[in-house]
Amino acid sequence: MTPTSTLTDRYVETILRRLPDRQRPDIEKELRASIADAVDDRLDAGGDPAEAELAVLTELGDPERLAAGYADRPLQLIGPALYLDYVRLLTTLLATVVPAVAAAVGLVRGLQGAPALRVIGDPLEAALTAGVHIVFWTTLVFAIIERTAAPRRTSARSWTPAALPEPPSRRARYGELITQTVLLVLFTTFVLLSPVVSTETDAAGDPIGMLSPWLWETGIVYLFIALVVASLGFSFAKYYVRWSVPLAVAGSLVLIACAIALIWLAANGRVLNPAFVEAAGWPPSVPRWIATGLVVTSVGTLIHTVTVLVNGASGGVGTFTVQLARTLGAEVTGICSTRNAELVHSIGAHHVIDYTREDVTRGSGRFDVVIDLAGNHRLSEFRRVLTPKGVYVSSSSAGGVVLGPLPRLIAAAATSPFLSQRLRGLASRRSTEDLSLLAGLVAEGKVTPVIERTYPLNETADAIRLREAEHARGKIVLTA
Numbered sequence: 048m049t050p051t052s053t054l055t056d057r058y059v060e061t062i063l064r065r066l067p068d069r070q071r072p073d074i075e076k077e078l079r080a081s082i083a084d085a086v087d088d089r090l091d092a093g094g095d096p097a098e099a100e101l102a103v104l105t106e107l108g109d110p111e112r113l114a115a116g117y118a119d120r121p122l123q124l125i126g127p128a129l130y131l132d133y134v135r136l137l138t139t140l141l142a143t144v145v146p147a148v149a150a151a152v153g154l155v156r157g158l159q160g161a162p163a164l165r166v167i168g169d170p171l172e173a174a175l176t177a178g179v180h181i182v183f184w185t186t187l188v189f190a191i192i193e194r195t196a197a198p199r200r201t202s203a204r205s206w207t208p209a210a211l212p213e214p215p216s217r218r219a220r221y222g223e224l225i226t227q228t229v230l231l232v233l234f235t236t237f238v239l240l241s242p243v244v245s246t247e248t249d250a251a252g253d254p255i256g257m258l259s260p261w262l263w264e265t266g267i268v269y270l271f272i273a274l275v276v277a278s279l280g281f282s283f284a285k286y287y288v289r290w291s292v293p294l295a296v297a298g299s300l301v302l303i304a305c306a307i308a309l310i311w312l313a314a315n316g317r318v319l320n321p322a323f324v325e326a327a328g329w330p331p332s333v334p335r336w337i338a339t340g341l342v343v344t345s346v347g348t349l350i351h352t353v354t355v356l357v358n359g360a361s362g363g364v365g366t367f368t369v370q371l372a373r374t375l376g377a378e379v380t381g382i383c384s385t386r387n388a389e390l391v392h393s394i395g396a397h398h399v400i401d402y403t404r405e406d407v408t409r410g411s412g413r414f415d416v417v418i419d420l421a422g423n424h425r426l427s428e429f430r431r432v433l434t435p436k437g438v439y440v441s442s443s444s445a446g447g448v449v450l451g452p453l454p455r456l457i458a459a460a461a462t463s464p465f466l467s468q469r470l471r472g473l474a475s476r477r478s479t480e481d482l483s484l485l486a487g488l489v490a491e492g493k494v495t496p497v498i499e500r501t502y503p504l505n506e507t508a509d510a511i512r513l514r515e516a517e518h519a520r521g522k523i524v525l526t527a
């Protein structure tokens with residue numbers, strides 16, 4: 048059998064993600080075996096391994112369609128042949144038509160000078176009605192096609208393995224994406240409704256918008272919203288599409304443009320409407336505070352936060368590493384088992400990956416620093432999740448029976464000089480200076496040693512048993 052490569056892994060995972068849990072193990076086994084057999088056949092015929100794999104996956108076709116075929120949906124309303132197109136069309140319509148209807152109704156109500164409650168309530172009602180209609184009519188049309196048309200065998204869109212998405216890595220990242228989307232919708236709604244929905248009115252009873260009319264007169268407001276939407280688009284692309292340098296650079300440029308625009312507007316007093324400030328009776332210091340807040344927030348988005356991955360975050364070394372990285376201002380992701388996830392969160396990790404459920408090296412997350420305390424992945428796998436100038440530090444004794452971690456450390460030392468990434472091994476050294484620094488952080492409450500259990504010295508054997516059998520949480524302490 049030919050060992051599966053990353054491409055096959057991604058292909059298989061794309062299928063498995065769309066199947067019920069109970070079906071996954073059997074189908075994974077079956078799929079991998081048939082892919083490996085087909086690749087072997089091509090190799091026997093004298094092909095190149097990478098080309099053989101590519102050809103086999105291309106022949107198998109769109110994994111989403113294959114998954115729809117695998118999923119047993121008895122008495123289905125929409126069968127496997129159409130299910131995927133049905134879901135794609137439905138989600139596209141819901142994601143585009145519903146917000147457009149809501150925005151249009153909101154704009155019309157605003158222009159009609161309707162009361163604030165109707166300007167907000169009517170779009171929501173219209174969005175709900177549009178959503179129900181879209182679901183009903185799309186389902187009806189597909190159900191009719193399902194029962195009348197001959198089943199299709201070919202995919203509506205051509206597919207190649209290059210289209211395989213990176214498996215979404217961290218649920219936390221998905222949560223961030225959703226939060227970002229909700230904030231964007233709220234922000235855009237607030238900005239667009241600002242001229243027509245206001246707490247203040249002029250002598251004629253017309254609303255006085257909170258934001259400067261100059262933003263509309265010059266069209267800057269639409270440019271700014273376009274930049275913010277583009278920045279969200281890049282966040283989605285980084286999550287669903289393969290991470291690449293051009294994508295990251297383009298995303299950063301858009302983010303920088305947003306921040307610079309906001310700083311300029313705030314610094315030049317172009318954000319708030321002076322007439323609104325006057326009508327609301329705000330003291331002159333309020334606009335200044337708002338402008339300062341906007342500048343600080345914008346500068347904050349420009350400052351790059353170092354992302355650190357701690358593999359083995361719940362152990363004796365990992366619990367200190369997580370807290371130290373957090374204290375130094377990094378965005379920390381810790382890897383541990385399910386039972387220790389809560390602990391790793393509680394000591395300051397922003398994100399936690401459960402290694403029994405998710406393989407970080409197959410995800411789309413990228414880290415500036417990887418601190419490997421578990422040694423359960425090959426160096427090349429960790430290099431995939433490192434940023435181009437990232438640093439990998441191995442401090443794990445895990446490895447083969449004879450040489451232990453030595454091959455990994457030698458590989459790191461030998462390849463590092465030829466790479467933009469830096470790969471290092473780290474051996475502990477006793478240093479009074481380091482210990483004093485650590486003691487100071489503990490005294491300040493910035494670092495708290497995690498101690499699973501304390502044993503008297505004569506129970507040392509039990510302490511070692513606990514450590515070896517169950518991976519102690521944090522440290523085990525022996526007292527005299």
Ligand SMILES: NC(=O)c1ccc[n+]([C@@H]2O[C@H](COP(=O)([O-])OP(=O)(O)OC[C@H]3O[C@@H](n4cnc5c(N)ncnc54)[C@H](OP(=O)(O)O)[C@@H]3O)[C@@H](O)[C@H]2O)c1
Binds near residue numbers: 359365387
């Ligand atoms: N270089 C040096 O001088 C030096 C000094 C001290 C220690 N070390 C080495 O550093 C490593 C960590 O030491 P430690 O005392 O922290 O060990 P430990 O307390 O046993 O912790 C091991 C950690 O690895 C995690 N882990 C286990 N299997 C994993 C997997 N498949 N994927 C990801 N994480 C996994 C454990 O999580 P769960 O408990 O949640 O399963 C736990 O967080 C060891 O290899 C040790 O030899 C090196």
